[in-house]
Amino acid sequence: MGCPLARSAVSGRLPGLTFAAAKENLRGDWESAHPVRPLLMIDIDGVLSLFGQPARAGAERGASEPDETGSGASRTSAPEGRFHWIDGIPHFLSATAAAHLLALAPLFDLVWASGWEEKAEEYLPHLLGVPAGLPFLRFGTDARRRRAANAHWKLEAIDAHAGGRALAWIDDSFNGAC
Numbered sequence: 001m002g003c004p005l006a007r008s009a010v011s012g013r014l015p016g017l018t019f020a021a022a023k024e025n026l027r028g029d030w031e032s033a034h035p036v037r038p039l040l041m042i043d044i045d046g047v048l049s050l051f052g053q054p055a056r057a058g059a060e061r062g063a064s065e066p067d068e069t070g071s072g073a074s075r076t077s078a079p080e081g082r083f084h085w086i087d088g089i090p091h092f093l094s095a096t097a098a099a100h101l102l103a104l105a106p107l108f109d110l111v112w113a114s115g116w117e118e119k120a121e122e123y124l125p126h127l128l129g130v131p132a133g134l135p136f137l138r139f140g141t142d143a144r145r146r147r148a149a150n151a152h153w154k155l156e157a158i159d160a161h162a163g164g165r166a167l168a169w170i171d172d173s174f175n176g177a178c
Contacts, residue, residue: 038166040108041137041158042101044116046172048128049091050079086123098128105131111161112136113154113169137161152177 042048080095101110110131112120117136125132137157152175158167169178 036165037107037109038168039162040101040104040110041113041154041162041167041169041171042110043169043171043173044112044114044120044124047170048094048097048101048124050081050094050097051092084123084127087119093124093127095128098130101128101130108168110134113158113171115139135161 045051079092081093081097082095083090083092085091104110112124112134114120114136116123117138120136121132121134124130125134137154139153139157152173154171155177158169171178
């Protein structure tokens with residue numbers, strides 16, 4: 001048999017083929033077949049720099065009720081992070097989001113995809129502990145006009161930078177153009 005399939009050993013389950021062995025080697029097979037890592041385009045405002053306040057649990061359910069995930073975590077707990085003044089503007093930078101980026105860094109080539117442009121690289125590596133030297137997208141005057149016209153203003157710069165490479169994009173402001 002040429003395919004590395006295994007028989008199910010789960011008690012009470014009908015015997016059948018699974019892809020367990022193939023799944024174990026998925027990452028290695030992906031990396032060898034795709035030597036260039038995909039890009040991860042990262043927005044900042046609303047993604048790493050959080051807005052608003054946590055929802056109040058008492059308004060929707062009792063404080064002792066579990067959240068939607070069943071974890072029992074309270075929806076009133078504040079997100080982990082700290083306020084920083086960046087160019088005279090307060091930003092609450094999420095420590096959790098930074099940890100997620102660090103976990104994704106070995107799998108993706110990270111790119112700042114934010115109106116912060118070069119400011120992202122100037123501030124975020126030392127404030128969040130993310131790698132320094134990440135590329136950032138530049139948005140011209142046309143992009144700013146599209147922003148005002150409600151078309152997604154980042155698409156042209158993302159397409160130009162990606163050049164056909166696979167990518168994922170984290171943003172809080174997607175629209176139909178995306």
